[in-house]
Amino acid sequence: MFGTTFILAIRSILRHKLRSILTALGIIIGVAAVVTMVTLGKATTAAVQQQISSLGTNILQVRPGQGFGRGGGGPQPANFDEQDVQAVRDQIAGVIAVAPQAQSSGTAIHEGANATTTVNGTTLDYFRVQPWPLVDGRTWNRAEEQAGKGVCVIGNTVRKNLFNGGDAVGKRLRINGISCDVIGILSTRGQAGFGGDQDDVVIMPIKQVQRRFTGNRDIRLMLVGTDPDYETAQVQAGITSLLRERRNITGGKQDDFNIFDTAQISATLTGTTTLLTQIVAAVAGISLVVGGIGIMNIMLVSVTERTREIGIRLAIGAVASEVLMQFLVEAVVLAMLGGVIGLLLAQFAVAGLSIAGGLPFLFDVQINVIAFAISAIIGVVFGYFPARRAASLNPIDALRHE
Structure with missing residues (x-):
């Protein structure tokens, strides 16, 4: 049953290619933004750690003054x-x-x-x-x-x-x-x-x-x-x-002097870059939610357009769970398609920005898997309501729909 449902969902998506791509656009942008920001953040952290480690480990820097510089007005130490x-x-x-x-x-x-x-x-x-x-x-x-x-x-x-x-x-x-x-x-x-x-x-x-x-x-x-x-x-x-x-x-x-521990400097800078990466990734992740809302809106429109089709399927013996599964699979496939395209775009973006910024290119398997999994979950969460609405239609009312 699932195989047939999956084929029907794919056919429905291919029947409206442009609309499907536009529907998945929010997911594409969201996944690409999150993966790019997190990967670049980790690359920046790695670069900072490498640069700090080049100063050596177990080293204390002792300087006159109360900061890296020697201060402004007043007598100099x-x-x-x-x-x-x-x-x-x-x-x-x-x-x-x-x-x-x-x-x-x-x-x-x-x-x-x-x-x-x-x-x-x-x-x-x-x-x-x-x-x-x-x-x-x-x-x-x-x-x-x-x-x-x-x-x-x-x-x-x-x-x-x-x-x-x-x-x-x-x-x-x-x-x-x-x-x-x-x-x-x-x-x-x-x-x-x-x-x-x-x-x-x-x-x-x-x-x-x-x-x-x-x-x-x-x-x-x-x-x-x-x-x-x-x-x-x-x-x-x-x-x-x-x-x-x-x-x-x-x-x-x-x-009137200061002592800096290179290990503490590295830990501080690493913590700062990690925090900034998390904040930027969270902001970018909002577009994933927006993409999910876009999927739900289009799926609701699709249910309205295909009300008569749903009525015919229910009238000839299809059960509500099969209709629900069909629309849910459509939503999930759209979200996963957006996730795959977003991941591909992210790799190109990371490669280009790494070269431009002089950062090492990193392929983070974990964030790619997590981003793809989230896109699938969004398809389930935001696709369930339209799918449930399609499955709950009365066959007679659906057949009368113009």
Whole structure:
């Protein structure tokens, strides 16, 4: 019986192709919107996690000020110095390495090519704390670091801009008139979690940057690598207590420095993107309900148009359950057809938007199955009332219908 009912439903849908497509349009848009938004949201979350993980795990970023920036008006908090770095390295349990950083920027020049880039002065502990391997060359040694030699390790963007992506090790570049021998090439990282190109950087020994670029011995950032066996919060509390003592912050005074845990940053950004994805998906899901209402309206019209047909079927022996099943199957097939088309459109949309936004392409089986199942459920829910109305018609009244 179901096979015959299904064939009748398909024939009825094919008999009015344009109307059927327009009826399923709401479901198509709803499914496509939900799947696209959820998939892109998960892709964004994955991209953020990847970018944050590129900063390294078990790392604390210690900066002067109360935020990522140094604040607006009023006296600026003092930068750190070498003694602060040494104290954190030697006095805090769970610290395996501390990499101080002094930053500047300038125009890098090699032969006829030039580009503005970031100059990052640090120590060898930077490469111990940060998981950033080289693809060519080497890092500087302890003797070069102590002497503040004019050697540098460059990112892939700098190599592309100045050396056309070719061999750069052993060659020399100049930044603001200061010479630097390229001794290593860093592997590609891509965009940072907070924007900016991580590969557009020239890394030098910190003494060279302090002496030739910044003109002072200030340290603007400390990257603290922590032992995985220690609680990060415990290490963070120890650093806070030590720096408050060293910077003469007593009583209830607010810290003039901040400590960021990369794991906490990742969790916060992931939670934010997940919440936004859920909100957008819920808004997009409203169109599914609208699509269901559209199916119910058209099915009610169809029942009115086919009242005489229904009367003939009931008169020659069809039972009410068969009529109900026929119209219910029609509604479900329309909804499922809309679901399939919506899923196909969603894949094209996700692929295009992923390329445009530089996001990884993800095919989420779960959300596709759920969206398709919801479209079928909508067909049942919104198709039941018209189907029930068709099945409850009186055969005599139906045959008299003009």
